[in-house]
Amino acid sequence: xxxxxxxxxxxxxPHIWCPGCGHGTVTGALVRAITRxxxxxxxxxxxxxxxxxxxxxxxxxxDTLHTTHGRALAFATGVKLSxxxxxxxxxxxxxxxxxxxxxxxxxxxRRNIDITTIVMNNNIYGMTSGQFSPMTPKGMIGTTAPYGxxxxxxxxxxxxxxxxxxxxxxxxxxxAKLLEDLIFQALQNKGFSVVEAVTQCPTYLGRRNKFxxxxxxxxxxxxxxxxVKAAAVMTPDKLAGKFLVGELYNKPxxxxxxAYDQLVAQVxxxxxxxxxxxxxxxxxxx
Amino acid sequence: xxxxxxxxxxxxxxxxxxxxxxxxAFCPKQVLALRNxxxxxxxxxxxxxxxxxxxxCPDFAIEIREKGVVDPPSVDASNRDYAIxxxxxxx
Numbered sequence: 001x002x003x004x005x006x007x008x009x010x011x012x013x014p015h016i017w018c019p020g021c022g023h024g025t026v027t028g029a030l031v032r033a034i035t036r037x038x039x040x041x042x043x044x045x046x047x048x049x050x051x052x053x054x055x056x057x058x059x060x061x062x063d064t065l066h067t068t069h070g071r072a073l074a075f076a077t078g079v080k081l082s083x084x085x086x087x088x089x090x091x092x093x094x095x096x097x098x099x100x101x102x103x104x105x106x107x108x109x110r111r112n113i114d115i116t117t118i119v120m121n122n123n124i125y126g127m128t129s130g131q132f133s134p135m136t137p138k139g140m141i142g143t144t145a146p147y148g149x150x151x152x153x154x155x156x157x158x159x160x161x162x163x164x165x166x167x168x169x170x171x172x173x174x175x176a177k178l179l180e181d182l183i184f185q186a187l188q189n190k191g192f193s194v195v196e197a198v199t200q201c202p203t204y205l206g207r208r209n210k211f212x213x214x215x216x217x218x219x220x221x222x223x224x225x226x227x228v229k230a231a232a233v234m235t236p237d238k239l240a241g242k243f244l245v246g247e248l249y250n251k252p253x254x255x256x257x258x259a260y261d262q263l264v265a266q267v268x269x270x271x272x273x274x275x276x277x278x279x280x281x282x283x284x285x286x
Numbered sequence: 287x288x289x290x291x292x293x294x295x296x297x298x299x300x301x302x303x304x305x306x307x308x309x310x311a312f313c314p315k316q317v318l319a320l321r322n323x324x325x326x327x328x329x330x331x332x333x334x335x336x337x338x339x340x341x342x343c344p345d346f347a348i349e350i351r352e353k354g355v356v357d358p359p360s361v362d363a364s365n366r367d368y369a370i371x372x373x374x375x376x377x
Binding site: 001002008013014015017018019020021022023024025028029173174176177180202213214215218 | 306
């Protein structure tokens with residue numbers, strides 16, 4: 001940790017998250033992964049939206065951008081397109097990414113733009129006192145679902161794969177080392193990478209759903225998470241009620257900014273060679 | 287051959303610690319404890335340096351540093367100083 005302290009804004013710590021909140025663990029995992037890659041502070045941009053998770057960039061000593069609710073990926077797309085040499089990381093929450101920013105999320109995945117998205121999924125809107133989000137598991141209690149949530153929840157990893165992301169992984173705050181490795185791999189992937197980090201919200205989700213302490217919530221992750229390698233040999237009835245962790249998808253494809261630069265170069269060549277007379281370009285023949 | 291033992295020191299940033307009990311609960315050797323709502327190193331000599339507390343701490347408040355390798359003193363044929371006569375050691 002001492003070698004990664006240079007990436008923190010130490011004067012801003014301790015952070016405002018509740019005691020035992022998993023967002024700190026995820027932020028720590030990100031910083032350790034960046035330390036392993038030894039990235040230059042001035043070449044990294046961290047973008048976030050609104051929510052508990054989106055407080056994270058305030059504690060990190062990179063170029064950071066705290067944007068409007070759900071629009072972190074839209075701002076990040078702009079940053080990446082104007083300065084493709086920068087490493088752009090988006091830290092977002094489950095409500096921010098899947099509810100209000102759901103459209104930005106699927107379209108960023110479709111374009112396969114080189115952004116690493118870390119979705120801190122605490123299954124609830126923590127900052128506004130625990131309303132249920134699209135990621136709240138069925139049956140769980142929230143402020144706006146006092147008798148239990150009747151909606152089905154998103155499977156964010158499968159959504160990202162279907163939308164076209166090229167690296168998808170899932171870790172939890174319990175599996176901190178795995179999470180660090182997944183973020184390490186995601187940062188190296190050239191294309192849209194999604195790491196879903198399942199974290200605990202002891203204040204709202206834990207208290208309302210009678211989980212007890214933070215440790216009980218972490219043990220819940222330990223019991224219900226199955227590594228994707230172990231799941232390959234398990235029967236479907238054993239996997240009922242569990243979720244997969246590990247590297248779920250890794251298939252590099254053409255990246256958006258590279259394709260865009262290629263297109264720009266192609267068009268520039270066509271018009272630079274134009275010396276008057278009959279235009280060769282069919283689109284401008286009028 | 288005597289058994290070498292690595293020793294570790296714990297750096298605790300008490301101002302950052304919120305006493306959430308994660309490090310205490312997941313320490314495999316019960317090295318840590320809570321005292322006055324902050325983490326406290328109770329049995330530092332039992333630490334095996336797995337860094338699970340450091341990895342899971344949400345407040346970046348605990349850190350494990352390797353202090354070095356302690357070689358327990360032992361006398362056998364390989365490290366005996368033969369310049370000293372054996373009877374000189376007994377007085």
